[in-house]
Amino acid sequence: MPLPALSLLPRPVHQKPGGGRFTITAATTLSFAPGLESVAAWLQGAVRPATGFSLMADGDPGDISLLLDPGLGGEEYVLDASPGRVEVRGGDAAGVFYGCQSLLQLLPPAIYRAAPVAGVRWEVPCGTVSDKPRFGWRGTMLDVARQFLPKREILRFIDLMSAHKLNTLHLHLTDDQGWRVEILRYPKLTEISSWRLETQLGAGADAPLDGRPHGGFYTQDDLREIVAYAAARFITVVPEIESPGHVQAVLAAYPELGVHGPGLEVDTRWGINYNVLNAEESTVNFFINVLDEVMDIFPANWIGIGGDECPRDQWLADPRSRERAAELGLARVEDLQNWFIGRLDQHVSGRGRRIFGWDEILEGEISPTATVASWRGMTGALTAARRGHDVVSCPDHLAYFDYRQSEMATEPIPVAIPLDVAGVYSFEPVPEGLDAGLAHHVLGGQANIWTEYIDSPRTLDYMAFPRLCAMAEVLWGPAEKDLESFLLRLQAHLPRLEALGVEYRRESGPFPWQQRPGIKGRPSTPEERAAHIAEITANIRD
Ligand code: ACM
Numbered sequence: 001m002p003l004p005a006l007s008l009l010p011r012p013v014h015q016k017p018g019g020g021r022f023t024i025t026a027a028t029t030l031s032f033a034p035g036l037e038s039v040a041a042w043l044q045g046a047v048r049p050a051t052g053f054s055l056m057a058d059g060d061p062g063d064i065s066l067l068l069d070p071g072l073g074g075e076e077y078v079l080d081a082s083p084g085r086v087e088v089r090g091g092d093a094a095g096v097f098y099g100c101q102s103l104l105q106l107l108p109p110a111i112y113r114a115a116p117v118a119g120v121r122w123e124v125p126c127g128t129v130s131d132k133p134r135f136g137w138r139g140t141m142l143d144v145a146r147q148f149l150p151k152r153e154i155l156r157f158i159d160l161m162s163a164h165k166l167n168t169l170h171l172h173l174t175d176d177q178g179w180r181v182e183i184l185r186y187p188k189l190t191e192i193s194s195w196r197l198e199t200q201l202g203a204g205a206d207a208p209l210d211g212r213p214h215g216g217f218y219t220q221d222d223l224r225e226i227v228a229y230a231a232a233r234f235i236t237v238v239p240e241i242e243s244p245g246h247v248q249a250v251l252a253a254y255p256e257l258g259v260h261g262p263g264l265e266v267d268t269r270w271g272i273n274y275n276v277l278n279a280e281e282s283t284v285n286f287f288i289n290v291l292d293e294v295m296d297i298f299p300a301n302w303i304g305i306g307g308d309e310c311p312r313d314q315w316l317a318d319p320r321s322r323e324r325a326a327e328l329g330l331a332r333v334e335d336l337q338n339w340f341i342g343r344l345d346q347h348v349s350g351r352g353r354r355i356f357g358w359d360e361i362l363e364g365e366i367s368p369t370a371t372v373a374s375w376r377g378m379t380g381a382l383t384a385a386r387r388g389h390d391v392v393s394c395p396d397h398l399a400y401f402d403y404r405q406s407e408m409a410t411e412p413i414p415v416a417i418p419l420d421v422a423g424v425y426s427f428e429p430v431p432e433g434l435d436a437g438l439a440h441h442v443l444g445g446q447a448n449i450w451t452e453y454i455d456s457p458r459t460l461d462y463m464a465f466p467r468l469c470a471m472a473e474v475l476w477g478p479a480e481k482d483l484e485s486f487l488l489r490l491q492a493h494l495p496r497l498e499a500l501g502v503e504y505r506r507e508s509g510p511f512p513w514q515q516r517p518g519i520k521g522r523p524s525t526p527e528e529r530a531a532h533i534a535e536i537t538a539n540i541r542d
Contacts, residue, residue: 007492008105009469010165010476011485012131020083024064024107024122030055031062038232039093040066043100050499052116061085064103066096075167075234076132079103081124094234095132098165102129105496112163112499135429137392138475139168139446140468145175145242145249146270147451148194148216149460155229157460160502162233164472169230170238170304170356170446173218176248176267176275181239182219183293186286188253190217196249196266199455202413203522209268223297238356239294240304243287244277244340245311251275257283259314259321270452272309279315279324279336288347301354302371305344308358310337338364345370356392359384363539374431375400375448376537382431383540385441393445397529398427399471401463402450404523410511412462413453414521417529424470425486428479447471453521458503458512465497465504466490 006015024047032040043066044055055064064086072078072091077099080087088103090096106124110117140161142149149157158169173181179193195215200207218226223239230237248267251258258264259278267273277283295303312334315321325333337360345355345367354369355361359380362372371390374380381391393399397417404414429445447468454460473486497504503512515521524532 006106006125006127006129007489008102008129009486009489009493010473011478011482011489012102012129013478014128014130016128018082018126018128020126021123022063022081022083022086022126024051024053024055024124026053028053028055028064029058029062030064030066031057031060032066033068035068036066036093036096039097039100042097042232043103046100046104047111049115050111050113050117050120051122053122061087064088066090066100068092068096073132075136077102077129079129079131081106081126081128083126086124091132094167097162097234098131098133099129101163101165102131104163105493109495109499112496133165133476134479135442135444135475137168137444137446138166138472139170139238139392139394139444140166140464140471141170141172141240141394141446141448143172143175143449143451144180145172145178145451147455148178148180148214149451149457150216151218151222151226153457153460154226156457157464158226158230158233158235160465160468160500161235163496163500164469165476166468166472167234168236168238168444168446170240171226172240172242172304172450174240174242174249174306175246176273177270178215178266179249179253180217181223181241181294181297182217183290184220185289185293186254189250189290192253193249193266196268198268200269200452201516202453202519203270203415204520205269205271207269207520208518220293220297227298236300236302237298238300238302238304239298240306240356241287241290241294242306242308243344244307244337245309246273246306247277248273248275251277254286257286259318272311274311274313276310276312276314277340278318279321279328279340284340284343287344291344291348292351295348295351295353302356303348303353304356305341305348305361306357307337307341307361308375310360312337335364341366359537359540362387362389371443373446376540377533378431379537379540381429381442382434385431385434385438389441391442393427393429393431393442394448395427396448396533397526398424399445399447400450401447401467402453404521405463405467405505407523408511409515410509410513411521412459412513413515413519414523415453416522416524417526419467421467421470421490422483422487424467425474425481425483427471427474429474444475445471461503462505462512465502466494467505469493
């Protein structure tokens with residue numbers, strides 16, 4: 001079947017091919033309305049490397065003109081290409097930016113190369129595209145705690161997200177195995193918590209360790225740079241600081257914050273960790289001070305406070321934790337988790353921001369503004385929206401990109417159930433059974449890229465692409481699915497990824513990974529996964 005004339009990915013709301021072609025040459029000029037200076041500069045920067053052309057701002061209107069149109073909504077755009085002229089109109093600067101991203105996709109894939117390409121005619125097929133996103137939260141979570149990802153790789157990933165019209169980067173900055181954000185008040189978080197002695201290879205408690213220290217962190221200046229770089233591409237960076245579980249890295253540096261006491265190292269193994277925070281006032285204050293510095297770095301409305309997978313065993317076994325629960329008037333020692341999240345919620349809300357937490361936070365009282373990431377299937381999404389909370393849907397079986405992509409032995413260390421491109425494409429962020437009147441609570445969704453088994457940028461590319469292309473279409477494109485059209489446009493899109501140097505997973509191989517002898521994965525069947533999720537969501541009440 002021939003490729004559609006306008007092979008845009010994600011699929012636009014409406015497109016009408018016209019006749020003829022618009023050609024970009026060294027003489028092509030660009031004009032732009034006030035307020036669009038940075039979008040224009042971005043477009044010039046995006047076109048110059050491969051074409052060698054500058055898109056001079058010389059005369060108004062230019063051959064390509066960028067305009068604001070008050071008749072369009074936020075993020076909405078209309079791209080009109082005729083043989084003599086291209087016009088991109090947006091409801092706001094973000095809309096114009098997305099129109100420019102579509103314009104790049106209409107050019108030959110070589111436009112994404114980083115140095116001049118000879119012999120290419122830089123032609124755009126004429127036509128009109130009218131487009132706007134379905135959801136406002138089109139996200140990706142990057143777990144930079146399990147494996148440190150150098151800053152330049154995050155910047156590159158931001159560019160790749162923006163090429164797919166994604167707009168939210170959730171940075172998972174802390175976990176048992178590493179702390180990645182400089183906190184000026186607590187220097188041991190970077191001196192000690194951001195390094196671990198070695199890393200578990202593969203899955204299972206008996207998995208071998210590699211004997212190689214691993215670590216790294218981002219300075220506050222690095223993070224401000226990431227935030228600004230993302231903002232220039234209309235991407236919001238939502239930081240996440242885990243608590244009251246997933247904190248062993250903190251406890252290695254500040255053992256007074258934990259129930260365990262001294263003697264813990266930054267964790268070298270994967271899995272749910274039993275070492276949790278204690279419930280002292282000084283511990284809450286430590287995390288409030290951390291969040292204050294984090295909120296100074298990240299202007300996002302949302303601040304992630306974690307909240308997932310906090311085993312209660314240590315609190316139950318610890319006399320001081322039991323005493324503290326009684327002091328606080330809690331009905332059960334287990335409620336220390338909800339109390340802790342509630343305290344952080346009060347503080348973050350008091351500063352005019354909103355907490356963003358995993359769906360376990362539904363077990364306690366949370367502010368009306370608290371936003372819930374539904375990860376244990378869609379149960380949390382349904383419950384949260386019914387209780388009036390905003391929701392970001394990221395059910396593990398459709399949105400976890402650490403999950404293996406096939407049953408083949410050539411996948412990198414395979415975990416969990418298979419999730420392929422078509423599986424991601426089938427994802428519907430609005431939970432079944434939700435009243436239409438509550439659907440506005442579903443802000444959108446995100447792919448979660450956990451990195452226990454993703455130890456290099458190359459593996460990250462392989463796990464992220466092209467599944468992230470499918471996620472982008474789910475979150476941007478119209479609700480009606482058209483897998484055949486998507487797969488066809490994906491064929492046209494893969495050469496763009498190739499030009500960008502993305503090491504995406506090719507259906508037909510070659511597969512760069514051969515499993516190393518002695519290193520096990522953790523594959524499971526859909527039935528095993530369903531049973532596990534049913535067990536761990538038992539606490540979510542309707
Ligand atoms: C999670 O996967 N623990 C949010």
